[in-house]
Amino acid sequence: MPEQPPYLRLADELRRRIAEHVWEQGERLPSRAQIGQEFEVGENVVRRAQELLISQGVLEGRAGSGTYVAEPRERVRFVRSSAREQTNGSPFRTDMRAAGKLGDWESRTEAKVPAPADIAARLGITEGELCVRTTYEFLADRKPVQVSTSWEPYDLTAGTLVVLPEGGPHAGAGVVNRMAAIGVTVSHAVEQPEPRQATAEEASLLGIQKAALVTHIRRTYYSEQGRPVETADIVVPAAHCEIVYEIPIHR
Template identity: 75%
Template sequence: MPDQPPYLRIADVLRERIANQDWAPGDRLPSRAELAQQYGVGDNVIRRAQELLISVGTLEGRAGSGTYVAEPRSRLRMVRSIYREQVGGSPFQSDMAALGKRGTWESRTDAKVPAPAGIAARLGIAEGELCVRTAYEFLADGKPVQLSTSWEPYALTAGTLIVLPEGGPHAGIGVVRRMAEIGVRVSRAVEQPSPRAVTAEEAALLGVQKGTLATHIERTYYAEDGRPVETADIVVPAATCEIVYEVPVSQ
């Protein structure tokens, strides 16, 4: 077995000291130079260890001030469930209401956007074929907690009242109900979650540190005939939100 990288060892030491209450929430950690001297490592090792702990919400960095032990925060519970789609309305709003919070979202739609290769493959269309792309920022009591970028084939909805997901008489009712308005019955969704760090742009939108760990969900909705009708990339910060899957069981 290879030796543990030094920064992971230091991260474990710092995490243990916080667990033992050597530093309480809100306390400022010693400087990187002081910690490096104390543990006999370079400043870069301390930096990487702190960045790791910041990414999982154990520490927080304050520009021009230093690194602090983060205040404990309850994580928002995001439920992924087919039942919520069947009931109608917004699953996100339902989740937030269950937590006593107001769930809202902001969006920006661009029509006739050429599909990148990866998106085209997920939608079963040719690269460069036109799509409707909508970027969402989901808010809990006005604070950003989730991002999503949705893609729909333009040929599927062009000339209909649902061509704009957040415009027209059927705005904001979700993919399943919108597609039903044009006679397309969505029968299943496939989701593939994976961990990754947020990008600089995502960090700015979510109000978190660059490199913060997140759950990235690649979701695709399929019609009864097997056609993909929408695909999306959903980004949920791991330190502030937990994702729960509710799976139906047939008797």
């Protein structure tokens, strides 16, 4: 049999030490340089081994702090379903309540942002047309579990009370309810999930290692007339969250 790559051998050794309580839950691991020196491997090998264990939920990265032995942490379940669009609340908060957690989020909105080519294509507009861009960090019991970036065509909501997704009387009501407030009926959404590795920015926001596994969902809401009214990139860490799709059956 071919010999295991060095990072897999190191991952097995780190996993063994954790199982034998050399490092306890919540304890910070030595630096990559220290681990590399002890096991006579380069820091890149240590990084790959740690990223593998983070993706498996054995370790967790904390932005600007280091790598720690993961404490028992139930994976947060996100249910994706048209049946869960609420008329008076957030589906995220509903999911968190079902899990016995406090759901909240932080956001930052920028108006009149030129649409890059890929976003313009998803919204059916011309590249460079103005959009309202909102970035979100979703929290479960104050721990980050999801980040997303939302784009809405500026000409759709300009001059209305819902131009800022997290401002005004309809703040935080969600896309469906906000659009309804200006007479736009959202009929359906299309989602495209795919696994990939986290970017450095995503890893920092989510408290995971760069290149850890995440699920990236490209979601677009459409009006009854078929116009895209919002598109978003939703990113959740695979080690901490699971995505479940609920398919309503209409008889």
